[in-house]
């Protein structure tokens with residue numbers, strides 16, 4: 255599903271109204287009905303309801319919701335923040351209609367309290383908010399947040415901008431946000447996402463063609479739009495599913511490539527080999543299905559090992575490089591030579607990313623998936639983590655285009671950026687994965703999927719999604735703090751099963 259900015263949503267609205275000819279009042283009515291439907295589903299006390307309205311169309315939606323509430327026997331107070339003379343267009347039409355209903359209008363002043371309401375609809379600002387809220391609206395937002403009622407935000411929690419994930423002033427902290435037509439950036443990315451509570455997207459008759467017209471480039475991955483997981487032919491054999499070679503590890507971090515290799519195996523690679531130093535061979539004994547390539551060195555890779563490894567990987571399909579690899583200069587020399595002398599599809603993670611420079615990135619063009627977390631990406635760009643956090647959507651997009659790589663920028667709202675400028679957000683991240691080892695697992699899964707001939711982008715999409723699904727299934731049974739990476743790997747089959755059940 256497309257994720258839009260406020261400006262894109264407004265343009266899609268405009269196109270629908272002016273070019274397609276659906277009157278805006280119809281869209282507002284559809285919005286109100288959709289929001290009312292979601293309200294009915296909420297299992298909360300509903301004896302006394304407040305609809306808090308601003309003067310724009312978000313307020314207009316609120317006024318129409320109030321009508322549906324009254325029509326269905328609910329007791330409603332409408333709290334106006336601005337004088338009713340300020341209503342224009344569709345909001346005014348809905349105000350004039352609502353005046354004829356048995357509803358109590360309360361003009362907000364500082365004596366108005368919200369604590370008596372079981373449900374509060376926040377219809378103060380939506381996509382039209384310009385800058386940080388000040389004055390009366392700010393006071394109202396604070397009072398709503400301090401009140402005990404269940405808070406339903408109409409379209410966007412008031413005070414946030416649809417186009418940004420930053421919290422730049424006071425904003426409503428909603429329990430439920432019912433957004434219209436498409437999710438906006440605010441609903442999908444942290445920290446703003448935290449203020450939205452549960453997010454439900456309601457169709458209001460904006461046609462897909464109106465959304466296409468605004469050239470969306472950001473998409474939310476969900477079960478419905480995930481790439482198809484291939485079914486295996488009954489006569490298939492291991493040679494059909496590729497060979498992934500994991501090259502990583504150094505003294506103290508030898509578990510990292512082993513977990514990546516195990517994850518590759520569990521993601522379905524026909525064959526997975528883990529390069530491992532002889533002294534640490536025993537690490538692989540838990541996973542006899544993973545094959546070993548014995549590295550001649552001692553504790554870390556040096557140029558001495560490179561030719562033999564290049565020979566070994568020649569007929570293999572994918573390289574997954576970097577997990578636990580270490581950061582000294584000799585390792586960089588090894589990595590540079592390895593990248594130079596191979597032309598495989600390559601997943602680069604962790605310390606592998608640490609060593610990348612312009613020259614190496616150029617050699618990886620159109621054949622690599624890079625999987626940095628925010629800190630690793632900041633380092634790759636030579637900027638601070640804060641700078642990345644503030645502008646991560648654009649930075650990811652520019653990087654993937656500039657270097658022709660698939661960039662997986664890992665966080666609770668992972669962004670997958672493609673060389674052709676598309677962005678996919680994987681917003682089902684779970685705290686159980688906030689743990690060392692998760693990155694190794696993801697790199698291994700993506701490598702294992704590429705081995706099975708998924709495109710780099712599809713492997714990244716499925717890899718990120720299946721890990722999140724698996725971890726969230728485990729969280730239903732275990733404490734989120736106590737889930738090990740190896741458990742996630744062992745349970746990948748459940749994540750795949752759940753995804754495949756939707757396909």
Ligand SMILES: NC(=O)C1=CN([C@@H]2O[C@H](COP(=O)(O)OP(=O)(O)OC[C@H]3O[C@@H](n4cnc5c(N)ncnc54)[C@H](O)[C@@H]3O)[C@@H](O)[C@H]2O)[C@@H](O)CC1
Nearest residue numbers: 267281282310311312379380381382383384385386387409
């Ligand atoms: N345009 C359409 O066709 C539709 C719009 N809909 C609703 O309309 C909303 C957008 O409506 P609008 O564009 O009227 O905008 P909003 O209702 O979000 O708010 C805009 C109003 O707030 C004022 N404002 C902006 N920033 C402010 C600030 N910092 N402090 C105080 N006042 C500020 C503006 O002057 C304007 O009066 C959507 O979020 C959605 O809820 C829906 O009814 C569906 C259809």
Ligand SMILES: [K+]
Nearest residue numbers: 376379410412
């Ligand atoms: K709102």
